[in-house]
Amino acid sequence: xxxxxxxxxxxxxxYTYDDVIFLPGYIGFPVDKVDLxxxxxxxxxxxxxxxxxxxDTVTESSMARAMAxxxxxxxxxxxxxxxxxxxxxxxxxxHRFPILSNPIFRSxxxxxxxxxxxxxxxxxxxxQSGDSKSKLIGYISQFQWMELPDGSKEAPLADYMVSSVDFxxxxxxxxxxxxxxxxxxxxxxxxxxxxxxxxxxxxxxxxDVETLRGYPRLLGxxxxxxxxxxxxxxxxxxxxxxxxxxxxLVKAGANVVVLDSSQGNSIYQIEMIKYIKRTYxxxxxxxxxxxxxxxxxxxxxxxxxxxxxxxxxxxxCTTQEVCAVGRGQATAVYKVSSIASQSKVPVIADGGIxxxxxxxxxxxxxxxxxxMGSFLAGSSESPGAYMVQDGRRVKKxxxxxxxxxxTKGSDARxxxxxxxxxxxxxxxxxxxxxxxxxxxxxxxxxxxxxGLQDLGAASLQDAHDLLKSTLRLEVRTGAAQVEGGVxxxxxxxxxxx
Ligand code: XMP
Numbered sequence: 001x002x003x004x005x006x007x008x009x010x011x012x013x014x015y016t017y018d019d020v021i022f023l024p025g026y027i028g029f030p031v032d033k034v035d036l037x038x039x040x041x042x043x044x045x046x047x048x049x050x051x052x053x054x055x056d057t058v059t060e061s062s063m064a065r066a067m068a069x070x071x072x073x074x075x076x077x078x079x080x081x082x083x084x085x086x087x088x089x090x091x092x093x094x095h096r097f098p099i100l101s102n103p104i105f106r107s108x109x110x111x112x113x114x115x116x117x118x119x120x121x122x123x124x125x126x127x128q129s130g131d132s133k134s135k136l137i138g139y140i141s142q143f144q145w146m147e148l149p150d151g152s153k154e155a156p157l158a159d160y161m162v163s164s165v166d167f168x169x170x171x172x173x174x175x176x177x178x179x180x181x182x183x184x185x186x187x188x189x190x191x192x193x194x195x196x197x198x199x200x201x202x203x204x205x206x207x208d209v210e211t212l213r214g215y216p217r218l219l220g221x222x223x224x225x226x227x228x229x230x231x232x233x234x235x236x237x238x239x240x241x242x243x244x245x246x247x248x249l250v251k252a253g254a255n256v257v258v259l260d261s262s263q264g265n266s267i268y269q270i271e272m273i274k275y276i277k278r279t280y281x282x283x284x285x286x287x288x289x290x291x292x293x294x295x296x297x298x299x300x301x302x303x304x305x306x307x308x309x310x311x312x313x314x315x316x317c318t319t320q321e322v323c324a325v326g327r328g329q330a331t332a333v334y335k336v337s338s339i340a341s342q343s344k345v346p347v348i349a350d351g352g353i354x355x356x357x358x359x360x361x362x363x364x365x366x367x368x369x370x371x372m373g374s375f376l377a378g379s380s381e382s383p384g385a386y387m388v389q390d391g392r393r394v395k396k397x398x399x400x401x402x403x404x405x406x407t408k409g410s411d412a413r414x415x416x417x418x419x420x421x422x423x424x425x426x427x428x429x430x431x432x433x434x435x436x437x438x439x440x441x442x443x444x445x446x447x448x449x450x451g452l453q454d455l456g457a458a459s460l461q462d463a464h465d466l467l468k469s470t471l472r473l474e475v476r477t478g479a480a481q482v483e484g485g486v487x488x489x490x491x492x493x494x495x496x497x
Contacts, residue, residue, distance in 0.1 A: 002472025025456025337366020399426015
């Protein structure tokens with residue numbers, strides 16, 4: 001009944017996730033017994049198989065911190081100067097509480113002139129010299145400042161700040177921060193967070209803690225590296241200047257580096273892999289992107305610790321149309337995984353994920369993690385401001401190969417070089433406001449567990465074993481795809497009686 005994967009994928013078709021469907025297996029365990037812990041690379045383990053894309057509308061510090069706190073990982077994009085990218089890595093790793101603020105420091109003699117002084121944070125921290133390195137003496141929140149009687153607002157901060165010298169440590173988790181607020185009582189709304197060397201690196205708002213309490217349980221202790229900090233990845237290219245970028249990133253504590261290329265099987269990437277392995281033997285390295293077994297074989301031989309799979313399957317990609325190369329993502333993941341598993345190199349299924357079923361398919365077809373762009377874009381943690389479009393809150397989401405993205409930070413790399421005209425391989429769009437990834441990723445993960453349970457797999461290893469033994473799948477006809485989605489309904493509106 002159904003096709004063995006090796007038979008289905010040898011027929012000469014390029015299948016996307018939507019083209020295929022698995023036949024259910026036998027359920028012998030409850031859904032909560034499904035364990036999604038996995039490997040990103042040979043040496044990096046994660047507790048959930050979710051990775052955020054290195055795109056400038058997806059992963060900067062806020063997303064990277066949240067993804068790591070959830071047990072996944074974020075890869076900081078490289079469409080900015082190296083020191084800026086390194087600062088994102090540092091900020092993401094600075095402490096474990098998953099919501100990032102942007103603290104403002106002032107000295108006790110400073111005065112606040114307007115609400116604009118609170119532009120990047122609802123709380124101003126007062127330290128002896130007005131910087132993060134000197135001793136903390138108090139704080140004032142935007143709300144408290146607005147409530148001051150007229151005439152007092154212009155006074156030096158020392159006259160009205162809330163005197164407080166306490167802070168929480170960089171490795172405090174949610175429960176320790178809750179304890180801090182409980183001990184301080186209802187008048188204290190902010191908890192300053194100290195970095196490793198005692199400087200104040202951030203501030204946690206009581207409101208953020210309350211928000212998190214209402215979310216589904218965060219999935220575990222987060223992805224913590226050997227340095228005790230949250231793990232963060234970063235993307236680089238294969239140019240000479242990327243060696244300098246890499247140095248910045250390594251100093252900032254990046255745990256893994258992704259060589260970001262749409263066609264990774266190149267002399268440039270192979271030479272870069274060899275350089276990195278020689279220079280930073282301890283650093284885990286993800287190569288790609290690849291979609292064929294021979295591409296994968298070349299990068300595995302060059303020494304990668306993980307492989308990123310996908311070409312033209314992303315929601316904003318036009319590579320397949322512009323360059324006539326690529327592969328349907330289900331076929332690509334299956335084919336590359338079948339060779340990568342022989343060398344125990346984990347595969348990251350990159351692009352084309354728009355629902356939990358796609359994640360189940362990617363993982364069952366051999367991937368160890370999925371990398372997502374559009375699925376995570378439009379969240380509170382993605383970079384950029386919300387806009388209102390046709391009455392809906394949206395955020396910009398753009399391909400890194402779009403002309404707009406290339407013009408932004410990479411004009412020196414692309415358009416500035418007039419001898420090489422760059423051809424766009426991506427588009428710019430917008431995605432709807434999704435709220436926080438801290439809220440919707442746990443729901444998605446639960447749905448993925450249910451999918452694996454239906455297949456009879458209690459872990460990713462089980463799923464990969466099934467792929468080689470009893471898993472059977474079929475191609476869905478166009479009508480089957482329609483039948484598998486919501487159909488035959490008219491829109492339903494609640495009528496007031
Ligand atoms: P999703 O479907 O998750 O895809 O939005 C994200 C992935 O798409 C790739 N990417 C691009 N591919 N042109 C492309 O052909 C582009 O401009 C582009 N930008 C991103 C990338 O692999 C990402 O993780």
